[in-house]
Structure formats: structure tokens, C-alpha cells
Amino acid sequence: MKLFHGLHFRNLYGDVTGGLTAAVVALPLAMAFGVASGAGPIAGIYGAIFVGFFAALFGGTPAQVSGPTGPMTVVMAAVLTQYLAMFPDDPAKGAAVAFTVVMLGGLLQIALGLLRVGRYIDYVPAPVISGFMSGIGVIIILLQLYPLLGYPVASSPIKAAAGLATLFAQPKAVVFAFGLATLAIVFFLPQRIARVVPAPLVALVVISLAVAVIDPGPAVALIGDIPSGFPKAHAPTITVALLPKILESAITLALLGAIDSLLTSLVADNITRTQHDSNRELIGQGIGNTIAGIFGGLPGAGATMRTVINVRSGGRTPLSGALHALVLLALVLGLGPLAAHIPHVVLAGILIKVGVDIIDWDYLKRLRSAPRVGLAIMSTVLLMTVFVDLITAVAVGMIIASFVFMKRMTDMQIASMRLVSRPEDEAPLSDDERALLRATGGRLLLFHLSGAISFSSAKELVRRASSVADVGVLVLDLTDVSAIDYTTSRAIEDIIVDALARKRAVHLCGLRTKVQNVLERDRVLRRVPPENVHKTRAAALEAAAAALKPGSGVATSDSGGN
Secondary structure (H helix, E strand, C coil), X not given: CCCCCCCCCCCHHHHHHHHHHHHHHHHHHHHHHHHHHCCCXXXXXXXXXXXXXXXHHHCCCCCCCEECCHHHHHHHHHHHHHHHHHCCXXXXXHHHHHHHHHHHHHHHHHHHHHCCCHXXXXXXXHHHHHHHHHHHHHHHHHHHHHHHCCCCCCCCHHHHHHCHHHHHHCCCXXXXXXXXXXXXXXXXXXXXXXXXXXXXXXXXXXXXXXXXXXXXXXXXXXXXXCCCCCCCCCCCCCCXXXXXXXXXXXXXXXXXXXXXXXXXXXXXXXXXXXXXXXXXXXXXXXXXXXXXXXXXXXXXXXXXXXHHHHHHCCCCCHHHHHHHHHHHHHHHHHHHHHHHHCXXXXXXXXXXXXXXXXXXXXXXXXXXXXXXXXXXHHHHHHHHHHHCCHHHHXXXXXXXXXXXXXXXXXXXXXXXXXXXXXXCCCCCCCHHHHHHHHHCCCCEEEEEEEEEECHHHHHHHHHHHHCCCCCCEEEEEEEEEEEECHHHHHHHHHHHHHHHHCCXXXXXXXXXXXXXXXXXXXXXXXXXXXXXXXXXXXXXXXXXXXXXXXXXCCCCCCCCCC
């Protein structure tokens, strides 16, 4: 296995242009995410540098650009708030614990990759992902409306939503004016300009210059001085008493980062017509997040907009993502003092655009035609993401989706069941088999099953088999059954016991090896005489028809006992 997935130098020019362009886009976003997290703009830049560099080199999506994202920032803001509140007299320790969470989250991502869990992300249903991502977009918008209107960021989405009426009733006019100007640029900048200079960078430069020229004074808050130079490494800070909470927060970051990154990997695959390695991608993201935590950087993931811009600018290999990180490092080493003059309001406007872009508008546009169940799942996950928490939202969405899936599978399994007593009944029978059925005069009931019969359809099996009267022989046809579970084998036993209690002979046919092994393991076959277990449906029908002939007698005893 190659150390660096997809690395080559045949596309050097495209990788250089892609990396440079991605860095230009990433700079204002990284600063905005840093401010939004509460860790400061430099934490966002450090996150973009370290996650961007190491995830590019060791990840499994060659053209992907990684760094702080909206979802990861939302979680990091909650983590930082939680641990700062635990250490009100020592905020440095609270921050150290928060970045320890980032390190541990990265290590968990590495473990997920080594355990090859990446492929299972594909099983998360679309409505769950849609509601989850849309909920994160709503959170970003709710929180960033406050600095856009001149107020401190609310401590939670619930408090942000509760204060919206007051917020819009009393906006700070000067700040709001700059905020509206920022929104106008990021939403409506002509494409011919945006293709050359990304809208977030245009907004950052134009609004910062406007604030500097107009000089509104303290009415418009600036981000202030940020550290310059290479960051210092910090050892993990783990308190035994807090270990369960630290682990819980780390799991949240790890899972969210995995979902966020692999969704972006799918986007990159669609554009580049390549296939990513999901497990390697998790390892790369984990390495990046671990090192970002060591140096005080925000956690990150695959970033969709930066990845798309990188690819469209020519980036195709890990060199582009690594170069984007090195360019950011050069900028922070040389241009750090200039960042002190950037107003908070412009970063808020940029993030509101990010929040709007995260919302799954494509799904929302299809609401009229979308299945109601999918809409209900999406809405539930969205609301729980905003007003409860991210992991609970995804867990509840997965549970609901699982029940919906089981219901659909059960309906399909039930629809495939066939109770056949007349030759004209619908069933996959040959002409000879229909002739045998005709000869029984309706006194034989063939119960045809197919597919993988699960526990959810077991009760229906018993109900249907018991619903037909005036039958002398029951033939359970398992020819087309590929697999059964314990509950289903118990249901088959109940059918056999019920038939024997009604003085009916029972024949089984078409048992595949896996099915027969389960029935033998669960001692179900002891209920049926060995001569009544047949390899083929035709043999079972022939034996059953012979047993129904006048004077032949029908064996109904439970030969196997209890």
C-alpha cells in the first residue's frame, strides 16, 4: 500500500494553481470559523494548516482540501464553552482540555479507519444526512446573526432563537450596515469576478478597508491582535474525573468529522471521476486532527467548497491540499499583524453564507414530491440538531429510519408469501406441480416463501398459515428462502405445531444448507418426520398428494416430541 494515496507529479501546474486558489478561499473561512468557535481566528488558521496538510498527504481522497468546517466548528464551540465553564478561574486549563478532546477525536478517527469503518458511512440514510447538515446550517445562521447586528454571539441555538425578535428590533445601525454590505458581496458578487477572486476574500478586504477608512470607532469590533509565528505544541490535559465527558465529546467530533469528510469525498469523486479510499481518508483526517489539537488548532474535515474550487482550478493530487496548507502557514507567519484590523461583522456575514450553503436546498425543493416518511425524518433530525444536540439527532434519525426500513422489508416479505391451494393460484409452479395440486381437490395447502425472511414478518407467517381451514396437508415451500433468523425459525415451528394440532400432516421442501442448519440448530426439524422433508417442491407435492388418497391415512403425530 502506498504511503501517499494518489500522489504523483504529472499534474504539478494544476496542483499549484489549485492549492493557491484554495488557500485564498480558506483564509477568511478559517478565521471566521476560529472566531465562531470562541478559540480565536488563529485557532481556525492553525486548524486549516495542520488538518489541511496531513489529511491531504495521508488521506484517501487525492484532490480533497480539508480544514475547519461549519459542522466541526459548531461542535468545537460547544466543547470549548463546556470546558471553559468548568474552569472559570483557569480558562487556560479549560481550553487545554478542549484541545485534548480534539486530539482524542483524531485518534478515534484513526482507529475507525484502521477498523475499516469508513464503508459503513454509506449506510446513513439521505434524510438523516440532509436534516443533520441543514440543522448545522441553521445553527450557524442563528448564532452569526448576533455579530452581524452588533451583538455578542449567543451561547446556544435555543437562546439565539429566543432573542431574535429583540435582536432585529434593536440592531446597531452602523454594524448592521457593514453586515448587509458583506452579505451583498458574498451572495451577489458577479461570477466573472468571483471566478478570479473568491467572494469571501473580496468581502474580507473590501469591508475591512471600508471600516478602516470610515473609522466608526469602537462601534465596530475588530478581531484584534493574533499571534504570529509557528505555534507551540501542547501535551494532552486529561482529568480522570472528566474522562467520560472528554471521551463523549471526542466521539462526537470523530463521528461528525468522519461523516463530513466522506460526504465531501463523494463530491470530489463525482467531479474527478475517481474513487476515494474511505478508510484511508479517516486515517488521514485523524492524523490531521490529532496534530491540530496538539498545536491548538480547530478540528477539521473535508471542506466541500474548498475541494470543489481546488479541483476546478486544476488540483488533482495530495500536493494541492498540502500546498494550500503551506501557503496559509506562510501567510500567518508574514501577515499576522494585518489580520488585527478585520471586523467581526465581516466574518459573521461570511459564515452566514456558509450556513445557507450547508442547508440541503435540493432536498427542500423536492418536499412536495418527497415521501412523507423521509420528510418526517429530515425534519426531526433538523430540529433535534438545532435544539438538542448533534449526536442525539443522528441517533434518533437512524432509529426512525431503521424502523421505516424494517417496515418496508416486512411489507415486501409479506407480499412475496403465497398461500396456494388451487392450481390457478399465483405461484411459481410448473405444469406438473399444478397437476399434483389439482389432484388434491383443495385439501393441500402450499405455503410458498421467498427471499430472506426476517423476524419482523414472523407473526404474519403464523397468522396466514392458521387462516385456512379444511386442509389435510400443509407443505412449507422454502425453495426460494435464502436466509432465516432465530425468530423466523421459531415462527416456522409455531406453524408446524399449529398444523399438527389441527390434525394436518406437514411437509417441508427446498431447504438450502443455511436454512436447514438454522432449523436443525433450533431443533425445529424434530417436529417433522424425516420422510416428510423433501429436496424439491415436486417431491413434496407428490408425497402430500399420495397421503391424501382415500384409505392412505395422513400422519399427524408429532414424531419428534417436545
